[in-house]
Structure formats: structure tokens, C-alpha cells
Amino acid sequence: MREETHEQPAPLRSGLTTGSCATATSLAAAKLLLTGQCDDAVDITLPKGKVVQMRLEFCRLVGERAEAGTLKDAGDDPDVTHGALLYSQIRLQEQPGIRFVAGLGVGTVTRPGLVLAVGEPAINPVPRRMISEHLQQLADACSYPGGFEVTVNVQGGEALALKTMNPRLGILGGLSILGTSGIVRPFSCSAYIASIHQGIDVAHTNGYTHIAACTGNASEDTMRQVYNLPEIALIEMGDFVGAVLKHVRKVPVPRLTLCGGFGKISKLAAGHMDLHSRHSSIDLPQLAGWAADIGADAELQAAIIAANTSQQALALAHAAGIALGDAVCAHALAFARSVVPTQVHVEVFAIDRQGGIVGKAGVQ
Incomplete structure (x- = not known):
């Protein structure tokens, strides 16, 4: 009898960024204008020098x-x-250089604090450079002395943008054209972390001295109720508390509140920077130890x-009159303070599933 084997999971497949898509479609459309050639890819x-081929829809x-599109x-x-x-839609212009325009479904920057100026289309620096370099190479090859107007569009982008951090960052009307390497690496979460950094930058640049980083909707609602903070001062960090703490080293906001589920x-509190279950787990013996520090007896420790x-x-600690929520928040506060600059005032809130506050520390 053959020994049973276990199927090996297939490796995750990388993709290409919106910046790569915009580069490919801009190049194809410009090539059609300058050479009359219309390719399928x-x-x-x-x-980093890797050459990729992208299929065109039109x-x-x-x-x-001229316009060209890809999925x-x-x-x-x-x-x-x-x-x-x-x-992308390309129009030739007499003067050399590239002019970028936000088309349908691509956002426009409306607040200072981002890498792009207010009023600019939300086409980030690396995609701009990629598009510019490819179009300039084409112009040189065709002995074309003029420039290009580049309008980038994303079908349905205005609705899709509502699922992103763009509205909170002040990028209105659509999505951002993103990418630093040109490649989307599965579950790298780089775009999400970048949006956390941008959120902190925008709040700081616009003069907000108190920001609250929250793990989800319930914690955001709690912070609105407690502090009446505006959207711009609420940072949706998800599980990436490390992204917040490390960025506050560079952008030391005067006051930082961290709020999340217990x-x-x-x-x-245990020193984890990534709070997702894939990367960290709840240490019940450690919770029992912290409960013991504030008076929990052996029976309660065992139950925890x-x-x-x-x-x-x-709940077990609460029933016994042990303020475990506050104790956990105090340990979380101590860890957060060890990461951020000393001039940043940090406070921590823990909530239950209904958004009720079950612990806090460092609160002014």
C-alpha cells in the first residue's frame, strides 16, 4: 500500500500594481499615436529592472x-x-514633459500632508516616474520633441475608493495609482501600512495634536464618543499597531491614543507589534500572572x-473584583511608551465586543 501523501499548497501568485497598469496602458496609447501600431500586449x-508583459483589453x-486599457x-x-x-488616455502636447490628469475613478489630493501637493491627481511618485521614463524612451526612439498629457482612469474607481482609506486621507473622487516595486506581493499589506503612515502624516500636517489609532469600527466609535475626534484624527490601524508606533517615532504627535478589543x-501588552492571529496569540497564563499581581488568588488564576x-x-476577573482590563492596558501602555519618543503622551483603551470600555491606562 502506498503511503498517504498530503497535497502541498500552491505558492501564492504575485500581481502587478495599478502603477504598472497605468504605465503599460500609457505606453501602448502613446505608441499608437506616434507609430500607428496597436498591440495586444x-x-x-x-x-528593479524586471521586464513584464501586460495584456491589453483595447x-x-x-x-x-489614443486610449488603452488593461484589467x-x-x-x-x-x-x-x-x-x-x-x-489611460494620451494626448500629444507641443511642449516637452508629462502632464498628469485624474480621469474617471482616480482621486485628487485635497489635504496637505501627503507626498503629492493639494490639487494633484493621486498618481504616486513611482508610477509617475515609471510612466515618464517609458514615454520619454518612446519619444526618443520616435524622434518626437513634444510632450504628453496622461489621463489615468479606473472604471468604478469612485465606488471602490470608498472601501479604502482615501476619503479619510482627503483623496477624493477615486482611487490612488500606487506601487513602489510594480509588483503586488500577496498579503504583504504594504498598501495598508502605507495608508496608516499617510493618515498620521495628514493629521499631523493639518495641525491635529491628538490622534487615536483604532483596531476596527467599534473602537473608532468609542473614540468618537470619548473624545469627539474628527475623521482625520482617527487612524484605522487594524492589526498593525507596530506601523503606528514606529511611524510616530518619525512623526511625534503630541498625544496618541491606542484603542482596541481586549x-x-x-x-x-505582551509586546506584539502585529495583532493578527497569524502572528500573535493571547497568552492566558500571562493574563493570569497579571491578575495575580493585582490580587487574584490561585483559584482565579487557574480559571483564567x-x-x-x-x-x-x-469576565472571570471582573466577577472577582479584579481590574484585569486596567492591568492589561497598563502593560500595553508601558510597551508602547518603550517604542515611541518620550515627548509623546500615550494612552490605551480596551473595549468589549459592544464597544464598552473594559480597561484604560495613561488617560489624562
Whole structure:
């Protein structure tokens, strides 16, 4: 009899960024204008030198413009833009250089604090450079002395943008054209972390001295109720508390509040920077130890260790008159303070599933 074998999971597939899509479609449309050639696919060079071929959905002349489109393929990453049609429209202009325009579904910057100036289309620096370099190479090859007007569009981008951090960052009207390497790496979460950094930058640049970083909707609602903070001062950090703490080293806001569910705050208290269950777990014996420090007897400690969830452990402590929520927040506060500059005032809130505050520390 053959020994049983276990199927090996297939490796996750990488994809290409919206910046790569915009580069490919801009190049194809410009090539049609300058050479009359209309290809089914186009090769582009990514920032680190890798050449990739991207299939085009269309490449055509529309009046004095040319336009080309491709479907965004994010690989196995759960990207909001996966499958979206991205297309560029190119118009030749007499003066050399590149002029970028936000088309349908591409946002416009309306607040200071981002790398792009207010009023600029939300096409980030690396995609701008990629597009510019490819178009300049084409112009040189065709002995074309003029420039290009580049309008980037994402079909349905205005609706898709509502699922991103763009409205809170002051990027209105659509999505951002993103990418630093040109490649989307599955579950790298780089775009999410970048949005956390941008949120802190925008709040700081616009003069907000108090920001609250929250793990989800319930914690955001709690912070609105407690502090009446505006949207711009609320940072949706998800599980990436480390991204907040490390960025505050560079942008030391005067006051930082961290708010999350009790389980996630207990992970922070244990020194974890990524609060997702893939990367950290709740240490019930540690919770029991912290409970012991504030008076829990041996029976309660054993019950906490045997609890099914952190919420059950918290309920057991609460029933015994042990303020475990405050103790956990105090440990989380101590860890957070060890990461951020000393001039930053930090405070921590823990909430239950209904958004009720079950612990706090450092609160002014």
C-alpha cells in the first residue's frame, strides 16, 4: 500500500500594481499615436529592472487622443482593485514633459500632508516616474520633441475608493495609482501600512495634536464618543499597531491614543507589534500572572488559564473584583511608551465586543 501523501499548497501568485497598469496602458496609447501600431500586449520595465508583459483589453484612437486599457491582476492578494479595468488616455502636447490628469475613478489630493501637493491627481511618485521614463524612451526612439498629457482612469474607481482609506486621507473622487516595486506581493499589506503612515502624516500636517489609532469600527466609535475626534484624527490601524508606533517615532504627535478589543490589547501588552492571529496569540497564563499581581488568588488564576477566550478570562476577573482590563492596558501602555519618543503622551483603551470600555491606562 502506498503511503498517504498530503497535497502541498500552491505558492501564492504575485500581481502587478495599478502603477504598472497605468504605465503599460500609457505606453501602448502613446505608441499608437506616434507609430500607428496597436498591440495586444505591451512590455514594461519595473523599477528593479524586471521586464513584464501586460495584456491589453483595447488600444484605439478616440478623436485626437489614443486610449488603452488593461484589467488589474493583483494575483492572490485580496486587493480592492483586482479585476478592475484601468485605462489611460494620451494626448500629444507641443511642449516637452508629462502632464498628469485624474480621469474617471482616480482621486485628487485635497489635504496637505501627503507626498503629492493639494490639487494633484493621486498618481504616486513611482508610477509617475515609471510612466515618464517609458514615454520619454518612446519619444526618443520616435524622434518626437513634444510632450504628453496622461489621463489615468479606473472604471468604478469612485465606488471602490470608498472601501479604502482615501476619503479619510482627503483623496477624493477615486482611487490612488500606487506601487513602489510594480509588483503586488500577496498579503504583504504594504498598501495598508502605507495608508496608516499617510493618515498620521495628514493629521499631523493639518495641525491635529491628538490622534487615536483604532483596531476596527467599534473602537473608532468609542473614540468618537470619548473624545469627539474628527475623521482625520482617527487612524484605522487594524492589526498593525507596530506601523503606528514606529511611524510616530518619525512623526511625534503630541498625544496618541491606542484603542482596541481586549484580546488585541492583551497582545500589545505582551509586546506584539502585529495583532493578527497569524502572528500573535493571547497568552492566558500571562493574563493570569497579571491578575495575580493585582490580587487574584490561585483559584482565579487557574480559571483564567483554563478560559476559552480572553473575554471569558476578563469576565472571570471582573466577577472577582479584579481590574484585569486596567492591568492589561497598563502593560500595553508601558510597551508602547518603550517604542515611541518620550515627548509623546500615550494612552490605551480596551473595549468589549459592544464597544464598552473594559480597561484604560495613561488617560489624562
